[in-house]
Amino acid sequence: MAPGFPEGGARFPMTTENAVQHETVMAALATVNDPELHRDIVSLGMVKDLVIDGGAISLKVELTTPACPLKETIETDVRAVLEPLEGVTSVVLDWGANVRASSPKEGQKPIEGVRNIIAVASNKGGVGKSTVATNLAVSLAKAGASVGLLDADITGPNVPTMFGLPNGLQAGATDGLRAVERHGVRVVSIGFLLPKGTPVVWRGPMIGSAVRQLLHDVPWGELDYLVIDLPPGTSDASMSMAQEAPIAGAVIVSTPQDVSLEDAMKAVAMFEKLDVPVFGMIENMSYFIAPDTGTQYDIFGHGGAQQAADELGIDFLGEIPIEPAVREGADRGVPVVLSAPDSASTKAFEHIAGQVAARLSVLQRMGT
Ligand SMILES: Nc1ncnc2c1ncn2[C@@H]1O[C@H](COP(=O)(O)OP(=O)(O)OP(=O)(O)O)[C@@H](O)[C@H]1O
Numbered sequence: 001m002a003p004g005f006p007e008g009g010a011r012f013p014m015t016t017e018n019a020v021q022h023e024t025v026m027a028a029l030a031t032v033n034d035p036e037l038h039r040d041i042v043s044l045g046m047v048k049d050l051v052i053d054g055g056a057i058s059l060k061v062e063l064t065t066p067a068c069p070l071k072e073t074i075e076t077d078v079r080a081v082l083e084p085l086e087g088v089t090s091v092v093l094d095w096g097a098n099v100r101a102s103s104p105k106e107g108q109k110p111i112e113g114v115r116n117i118i119a120v121a122s123n124k125g126g127v128g129k130s131t132v133a134t135n136l137a138v139s140l141a142k143a144g145a146s147v148g149l150l151d152a153d154i155t156g157p158n159v160p161t162m163f164g165l166p167n168g169l170q171a172g173a174t175d176g177l178r179a180v181e182r183h184g185v186r187v188v189s190i191g192f193l194l195p196k197g198t199p200v201v202w203r204g205p206m207i208g209s210a211v212r213q214l215l216h217d218v219p220w221g222e223l224d225y226l227v228i229d230l231p232p233g234t235s236d237a238s239m240s241m242a243q244e245a246p247i248a249g250a251v252i253v254s255t256p257q258d259v260s261l262e263d264a265m266k267a268v269a270m271f272e273k274l275d276v277p278v279f280g281m282i283e284n285m286s287y288f289i290a291p292d293t294g295t296q297y298d299i300f301g302h303g304g305a306q307q308a309a310d311e312l313g314i315d316f317l318g319e320i321p322i323e324p325a326v327r328e329g330a331d332r333g334v335p336v337v338l339s340a341p342d343s344a345s346t347k348a349f350e351h352i353a354g355q356v357a358a359r360l361s362v363l364q365r366m367g368t
């Protein structure tokens with residue numbers, strides 16, 4: 001029987017003596033820690049809108065990201081301290097999120113309205129960077145964040161196709177590139193200016209200026225996260241973007257083959273040189289589960305990225321299986337996290353989105 005109710009179900013009249021006290025509730029909440037930030041949710045200022053009506057408690061927990069992977073843990077812990085309190089009859093918990101802005105490094109120009117930039121990189125082509133960037137952006141948007149995606153691959157932009165947006169859709173525009181909202185994400189790609197198949201040859205100084213324009217001349221609006229799909233490798237375009245953009249952190253995509261891991265290590269080294277934090281490594285095309293038998297096949301080997309991450313002393317953020325739905329989604333312009341929301345790859349992408357968002361929150365907390 002719920003405390004506060006006598007036998008027979010009639011409610012005790014709530015008097016000041018048996019009403020739950022504000023201080024009691026706050027003291028109990030002050031024993032709940034944010035599992036990532038390792039501090040209590042009261043001193044972190046996460047407890048909002050606390051209302052105590054007799055024995056009924058309602059409150060809002062304001063997270064540092066709507067994609068918080070530890071919501072359930074926080075809810076369990078909050079309930080565990082509030083529900084046993086004398087006189088408490090119900091606890092209603094609501095969620096909010098206030099995504100903070102990362103501060104740019106000295107000499108870097110912030111991008112107006114953009115709170116955090118996440119770069120998706122690899123040192124090798126074809127490992128699934130654009131696929132990861134796309135599904136990461138859509139997963140963060142699905143969680144409730146305002147998200148942009150910048151296709152920084154200026155020589156081979158393929159983000160428009162992955163979002164079902166026609167190449168060249170802004171070719172005649174006189175006011176420059178504009179973000180196009182699709183699947184809840186504001187997308188920008190140089191492909192919007194070029195009809196499909198147009199080869200682009202960029203010469204040295206033009207690369208830097210194209211990169212600056214992509215970052216600073218596009219009105220992004222207010223964004224919690226801007227995901228940047230970097231071109232493969234340590235090309236000029238990739239380096240310019242990594243230098244010019246105030247990147248809060250980078251994720252490195254790798255496939256399990258050894259050669260790709262060597263390459264991924266080079267990407268990690270590039271970011272270290274530029275003083276950009278690396279959130280961790282992702283293994284794409286990790287394994288394949290036969291849809292008919294459920295047997296798992298490690299086509300390219302499995303677990304290599306985890307091992308490399310360990311060797312490099314960086315975090316491993318998750319593994320994504322090879323699934324036909326991933327490629328089909330990309331080709332049809334509907335990312336797999338929307339076209340097959342219950343698939344193993346969707347779960348993997350959503351897990352990774354939570355990991356990345358959580359690391360960003362931790363990094364910001366350390367910087368304050
Ligand atoms: N987990 C996966 N399962 C099935 N297909 C995948 C997976 N990841 C990527 N692909 C497919 O592999 C191909 C390459 O992926 P993608 O274009 O994302 O790689 P990339 O690293 O961005 O390549 P580039 O270096 O050319 O920019 C695409 O056809 C994509 O749909």
Ligand SMILES: [Mg+2]
Binds near residue numbers: 129130131153158229
């Ligand atoms: Mg790509």
